[in-house]
Amino acid sequence: MIELLTIGDELLSGRTADTNASFIARALTEAGLSAGRFSSVGDGLEDIRRALTGLLPDTRFLIATGGLGPTDDDCTAQAAAATFGRKLAVSRAAIGTMERRYREFGRPMPDAAKKQAVLPEGCVPIENPVGTACGFLIKDAGRQFFFLPGVPEEVHAMTGFIIEHILRECGMRQIIKSRTLKVFGLWESRIQELLKDRLPDLPAVALGFYPSFPEVSLKITATGSDEQQIDNELLLFQTVIQEHVGDYIYSDNNETMEEVVGRMLAAQGASLAVAESCTGGLITHRLTNVPGSSAYVERSFVVYSNRAKQELLAVPEAALAEYGAVSEPVARLMAEGARKAAGTVYGLSVTGIAGPEGGSAEKPVGTFFIGVAAPGQTIVKKQFFPGTREKIKIMSSQMALNHLRLVMMGKGIE
Numbered sequence: 001m002i003e004l005l006t007i008g009d010e011l012l013s014g015r016t017a018d019t020n021a022s023f024i025a026r027a028l029t030e031a032g033l034s035a036g037r038f039s040s041v042g043d044g045l046e047d048i049r050r051a052l053t054g055l056l057p058d059t060r061f062l063i064a065t066g067g068l069g070p071t072d073d074d075c076t077a078q079a080a081a082a083t084f085g086r087k088l089a090v091s092r093a094a095i096g097t098m099e100r101r102y103r104e105f106g107r108p109m110p111d112a113a114k115k116q117a118v119l120p121e122g123c124v125p126i127e128n129p130v131g132t133a134c135g136f137l138i139k140d141a142g143r144q145f146f147f148l149p150g151v152p153e154e155v156h157a158m159t160g161f162i163i164e165h166i167l168r169e170c171g172m173r174q175i176i177k178s179r180t181l182k183v184f185g186l187w188e189s190r191i192q193e194l195l196k197d198r199l200p201d202l203p204a205v206a207l208g209f210y211p212s213f214p215e216v217s218l219k220i221t222a223t224g225s226d227e228q229q230i231d232n233e234l235l236l237f238q239t240v241i242q243e244h245v246g247d248y249i250y251s252d253n254n255e256t257m258e259e260v261v262g263r264m265l266a267a268q269g270a271s272l273a274v275a276e277s278c279t280g281g282l283i284t285h286r287l288t289n290v291p292g293s294s295a296y297v298e299r300s301f302v303v304y305s306n307r308a309k310q311e312l313l314a315v316p317e318a319a320l321a322e323y324g325a326v327s328e329p330v331a332r333l334m335a336e337g338a339r340k341a342a343g344t345v346y347g348l349s350v351t352g353i354a355g356p357e358g359g360s361a362e363k364p365v366g367t368f369f370i371g372v373a374a375p376g377q378t379i380v381k382k383q384f385f386p387g388t389r390e391k392i393k394i395m396s397s398q399m400a401l402n403h404l405r406l407v408m409m410g411k412g413i414e
Helices: 009-013 019-030 045-053 076-083 092-105 111-117 152-169 188-195 227-248 257-268 282-288 306-313 317-323 328-342 389-409
Strands: 002-007 035-041 061-065 088-090 118-120 124-126 135-140 143-148 175-183 205-212 215-224 249-251 272-276 297-302 346-352 367-374 377-384
Touching: 002 019, 002 045, 009 035, 019 035, 019 061, 019 152, 019 205, 035 045, 045 061, 045 076, 061 152, 076 088, 076 118, 076 135, 076 143, 088 092, 092 111, 092 124, 111 118, 118 135, 124 143, 124 152, 143 152, 175 227, 188 205, 188 215, 188 227, 205 227, 215 227, 227 249, 249 257, 257 282, 257 389, 272 282, 272 328, 282 297, 282 389, 297 306, 297 328, 306 317, 306 328, 317 328, 328 346, 328 367, 328 377, 346 389, 367 389, 377 389
Parallel strands: 002 035, 002 061, 061 143, 272 297, 272 346
Antiparallel strands: 088 118, 124 135, 135 143, 175 215, 175 249, 205 215, 346 367, 367 377
């Protein structure tokens, strides 16, 4: 059995969500393994010692995260050394890795960081591909204890090594492959309805649903010893899902919406201008987070006020007075005005009420309009999404990008 131990006062106080345990547990499950118990303790040395000695009788592996940093309250290495009766010593392998990492960062290694290389004697260092603190492995009394830093990005990068090691130790020589489909516009329950009794009966293939606002990821994982068979079964599963979920799937290789839209714009050699009101620049921020986006993002207009809509996009004052800033005609004029002013292939606009104030019976908080101006046509869609101000802005930006994607595909917008 495998136990997970997360270490940190911030976890017990609720200041930080324990994402490491869920990530590792999910990775174990996808590899055909399972976690038997989760535990969390604070940063105290004695608390960590008690956790290391209080394993369940049939636990063979423990994966611990946290407490390997350079500060005084990072005492996981000391607790491990005390638990297993070992001395602490500077690990040459760890020091070498840290020095190389700081050279890559372009700065000298501070003296305080050297504490991270002081590890229990006889342990096996685990290299950290993205950070400075090494992990380490201790074998004791037929059990194996893995210690990782607590930074989620570093845990993600190091978990693969641990899973491969456990699989080898357990004599499991399975090949594991997975594919991730990103779905937007359908919630988890509706996707399950569409797929009910339709997926092929393949015991070696598992489908996981991972909702993460504002979308759902479908992860298909296959295990076995025949790589060609695994590839065939993954493809069959993916084909069936795509057949029933359709264009709600916007990516089959774990891309973000902005990456997909950017790739499509680049493939068309097309340019884009964005006009944002309620999203305040969020759409442009997402687009320009993608490397190479300067090839297709020509310019952006953050037109939060009516005056800005008039001066920058030539939206007539009369249209604003008659229909209001949050309306189909104004969204259309914004998209067309951005496209014309920038001389781009596409213009994308969004205007809405993010709240928590400003709504009305006719236009409640969460109402927004999205416009896509393309060669020969402009499509505007009214949307409504209740929620917090932040969620409404995120949903508006996601829907706007998705509408642009569908227009570029020549599809209708639902």
